[in-house]
Amino acid sequence: MKRSIIVAALVAAVVGTAAFANGVENKTNMNPGYLRNPSRNAETKRPEAVFYNIAGTGFLEDGLYFDAGNQFVFKKYTNSFPKNALPPAIVDEKDFSDTTTVWLYPNADIVYKRGPFAVFGNFGIYAGGGKLSYKDGTTVTAGALARNPPLIAAAQNHSVELSSMTYGEQVGFTYCLKNFISFSGALRLLQATQSMELKSDNAVFVGVNGGNKVSYDASAFGVGGVFGIDVRPFPALTLSTQFQLHSDMKYEVKNAKGNIGAGLGIADGETFHTDLPAVLNMGAGYQVLKPLYVSASFNYYFNSFAQLNSVLSKKFGKSDYSDSWELAAGADYDINDKVTASLGLSYGNQGTKKTVNNAFSPVLDNIAIGTGVEYRPIDNLTLTLGLLYIQYFKQDYGASELNKQIFMTSIGATYRLPI
Numbered sequence: 252m253k254r255s256i257i258v259a260a261l262v263a264a265v266v267g268t269a270a271f272a273n274g275v276e277n278k279t280n281m282n283p284g285y286l287r288n289p290s291r292n293a294e295t296k297r298p299e300a301v302f303y304n305i306a307g308t309g310f311l312e313d314g315l316y317f318d319a320g321n322q323f324v325f326k327k328y329t330n331s332f333p334k335n336a337l338p339p340a341i342v343d344e345k346d347f348s349d350t351t352t353v354w355l356y357p358n359a360d361i362v363y364k365r366g367p368f369a370v371f372g373n374f375g376i377y378a379g380g381g382k383l384s385y386k387d388g389t390t391v392t393a394g395a396l397a398r399n400p401p402l403i404a405a406a407q408n409h410s411v412e413l414s415s416m417t418y419g420e421q422v423g424f425t426y427c428l429k430n431f432i433s434f435s436g437a438l439r440l441l442q443a444t445q446s447m448e449l450k451s452d453n454a455v456f457v458g459v460n461g462g463n464k465v466s467y468d469a470s471a472f473g474v475g476g477v478f479g480i481d482v483r484p485f486p487a488l489t490l491s492t493q494f495q496l497h498s499d500m501k502y503e504v505k506n507a508k509g510n511i512g513a514g515l516g517i518a519d520g521e522t523f524h525t526d527l528p529a530v531l532n533m534g535a536g537y538q539v540l541k542p543l544y545v546s547a548s549f550n551y552y553f554n555s556f557a558q559l560n561s562v563l564s565k566k567f568g569k570s571d572y573s574d575s576w577e578l579a580a581g582a583d584y585d586i587n588d589k590v591t592a593s594l595g596l597s598y599g600n601q602g603t604k605k606t607v608n609n610a611f612s613p614v615l616d617n618i619a620i621g622t623g624v625e626y627r628p629i630d631n632l633t634l635t636l637g638l639l640y641i642q643y644f645k646q647d648y649g650a651s652e653l654n655k656q657i658f659m660t661s662i663g664a665t666y667r668l669p670i
Contacts, residue, residue, distance in 0.1 A: 273577040273599035274552030275559055275614050276378050277495075277530055282358050283320035283661035286637030287623030288595035290581035292534025292548035293489045295481065297633075298362045298665060301373045301421065301437075303548075304491045304534060306479035308362050308369040309425040309433030315670055318360040320635065320663030324353035328383065328655040330390045330610055330648075347389045349611075353381040358663075369425040369435075377441060378527055379415030383611055386410050390651040391610045392449060396456075405453035412450075413611050417443035417500075417527070421477065433481045441473035441498055441527065447562075465509035467517055467562065469502040473527060487538040497557060498527040504562060517562055524558035542585035550577040554602055572614075573602035581621070591625040593637075608646065613653035615643040623661075635663040 273279045281302040285291055291303035298316040300307035328349045358375040387393075388409045396406035423437025448466035457463050475498035481491045504521040507513065530553070536546035554572040561570070581595025597619045608614055623637035639659045646653050 283663035286639040286661045288581035288593040289597040290546045290548040290579040293536030293546040301371045306433040306435040306481035309427030311364040315668040316362040318665040322356040322661040330651045349383045367427045372422045377419035378417035382414040405451040405456040409451035435479045437477040439475040443471045445469045461510040467507040471500040471502040473498040473500045489536040491534040493532040495530040497529040526557040528557035529553040548579040575602035608648040617643045631667040633665045637661040
């Protein structure tokens, strides 16, 4: 009984609470510009290149750039039992959902470009992205509790909360040769936290567990590198390639609570890995006419070479995700000297399996469409508004059907000092 409860509660907590990701763990919505147009890998005009095309900073206009933004994530994550498969004790609980809105999802960038040289830095959220709160639990936890007769009442009286956040800072240097080809390298530092809490006030659960919570916190620190090259065969065409190195993320458990968790090795000092996989980014952009710029982007995530595990992996086996990829295309059109309109579309294939997914934060194939505008009220100041809608495809996972819906908005501002 004890084993089945905690396995059901925690085995899905391998990947945190990503608001939007097209790798299993890696984020793509690193900047408000992504919401405006998801095809970003050929970026050479804006400081958001520090995320998507670091070598592209070598083609910026000379000056000192400051850029900051925030995203607002409106989401609904749902998991439900297949028809006629509900445990009798929870027949009325057909859907379990989280609708926690993410109000703070910031980024900040700085670039100094002078002649053939550029130096840059950024701050952002590289994995995770906030909190999940299932007030009535999930199919996984409710099903496990309901199948243990003494805990049937707890199946209808429990909650699950998860949070995951990986902040990152990146600093780098770019050299551009004869305005034809640029080379860039960057160092990335990552700081990550995870937490989980399963709570029930059911008397039997409290007696077995020694309290009404099974919970833990965990933290990790990682280092990675990024290398990029950007080529302009002729002024209107940009071709870019960037490689983000694997970042090893070894989490250490602390503040563990609950007899059930302790019996399965969820104890202070235990370790597990939820790494940030390596990524290949490629892009192409073409200035068709003076006001129209079109681009295409491709991202490939090497999930199979990373450890994407949970706190229980030592006892119950490691996760086995396949590699994932994303393809995007988009356009930016200058309506006039002050306004630019953007539109983009992307498709993400996540590399999940029926036996490998995340019941709390589903990892699902998707189509995303983004649009937005840039407004330049005065010289050297650009204001950005972006909107992104993601359509996910349902997937069966064990005894659950997983689904989610996400709509995102963003605001940002960029200022260039012409020095």
